[in-house]
Amino acid sequence: MKTWKRTTAATAVALMASAALAACGDAPEESDTESVDFLPCILSDAGGFDDKSFNQLSYEGVKEAADELGADFKEFESQSENDYQGALEGFVSAGCDMIVTVGFALSAATVESATANPDIEYVLIDDAADNDFDGTKDADNIKPLLYDTAQAAFLAGYAAADYTKTGVVGTYGGQPFPTVTIFMDGFKQGVDYYSSEKGKKVKLVGYSGEDKGVFTGGFEANEKATNTAKQILDQNADLILPVGGPIYQGALTAIADTGKDVAMLGVDADLYETDPSTQDVVFTSILKNMKQSTYEAVVAAGGGEFDPEAYIGTLENEGVGIAPFHNFEDKISDSLAGELDEVKAGIIDGSIPVTSYLNQ
Secondary structure (H helix, E strand, O other): OOOOOEOOHHHHHHHHOOOOOOOEOOOOOOOOOOOOOOOEEEEOOOOOOOOOOHHHHHHHHHHHHHHHHOOOOEEEOOOOHHHHHHHHHHHHHOOOOEEEEEOHHHHHHHHHHHHHOOOOEEEEEOOOOOOOOOOOOOOOOEEEEEEOHHHHHHHHHHHHHHHOOOOEEEEEEOOOOHHHHHHHHHHHHHHHHHHHHHOOOOEEEOEEEOOEEOEOOOOOOOHHHHHHHHHHHOOOOOEEEEEOHHHHHHHHHHHHHHOOOOEEEEEEOOHHHHOHHHOOOEEEEEEEOHHHHHHHHHHHHHOOOOOOOOEEEOOOOOOEEEOOOHHHOOOOOOOHHHHHHHHHHHHHHOOOOOOOOOOO
8 A cells, every 4th residue: 555645845845856756754554445556746825734724625635535545645835936836847747647736826837737738637726727717727637626605705794794793894805816805705795685684784894895805915924914904803893804814813813902802704614623723713614615625536536537627616515615603602693593594595596696706
C-alpha cells in the first residue's frame, strides 16, 4: 500500500527548483484498502491549508480521497500568487494525475497549466475557469466546483434579521470578487425578505448590492480587517458577517474591543468547529460542502471516471447550507427553525427566488 506523506511549503519550494515535489512525514497505519496507481495533488491559494476555511476543507477532501484510494498525494501551500505557476510546473514534473487548485485566484494559472497538459485532470475550486468570460470553460480537462452560497446566505440573513436586537446587521468582505459578494448578495436578500415578510425594517450596513460595499482589499487577518469590522460595529450592528477567510479574525478582535453583545457569522466552514476561539460569538456559519465535493471528484478520477462537467452546490443537493446555532440555540426565537425550513423549501422549489452570479 502507498503511504500518505505531507510536503511543507519550504521543502516544496526547494524541490521545485529541481522540477520535482517530494514528501516527508510518517506513514499511516496499514489498512486493507487496495492501492491505485493514481497521484492527486493540491495547491492552495495564499490563505494556506490551515485557514479554517475553504483551503482547509479542500485539503481534507483530497486527503480523505487519497486515503480511500490507497494513494499518495502531494501538496503545495502558496505564500503568494507568485508561487502558482512554479507549483503547477512542479506538480506536472512530479507526475500528478490530478491537480486540485483552490480558489478563484488560481484560475488563470490553472487554465494555462491545463491547456499545456491535456492528459492531466484538473479540479478548480470556486471558479468556472472562464477567464475570457464567454460562458464556456477555457480548458476541457478542468472540472469546476462551484457553490451557490447565496442560497445559504439568504437563510443566514433571514436568521440574523430575526435575531438582531438593535435592528442593524452588517457585513464586509476581503475583495469584491464574485465568490465573495455571492455571500453578501444572499445575506442582503435574506435580510430584505425578512423585513418585507415581517413588516419589521432591519438595516444592513456594509453592503448595498451590486458589489458596492465595504472591503478590506485583501484576505489577511490584519489591522485593516479589524478596523473595517469596527467601522461596521460603530453603526450599531450587533451581528457581523466577515467574508474572506482569515479576515474574520479581525472581527473577533473588534467584537472583543467593543465590550458589547455582538455575534458573528462564519463562512465556508462551521467556525464553531474549526476555530474553538469563536464559540462564544459565532451565531451560525454559511457552509460550502467543499470537503465532500472535492473528495467525490478525486475518488471518481482515481477510479477512472473523471467527469469534467461543472458541479454547482445548492441547498437542494446539500452542497451549501447553514451550520447549527450551537451556543445561540437557546437565544433564537422559538419560531425561527420552522420558518427557516419553510424558506429553505421555498428556495428549493423556486417560489422564493435568490439571485447570484451563478444564476443570472
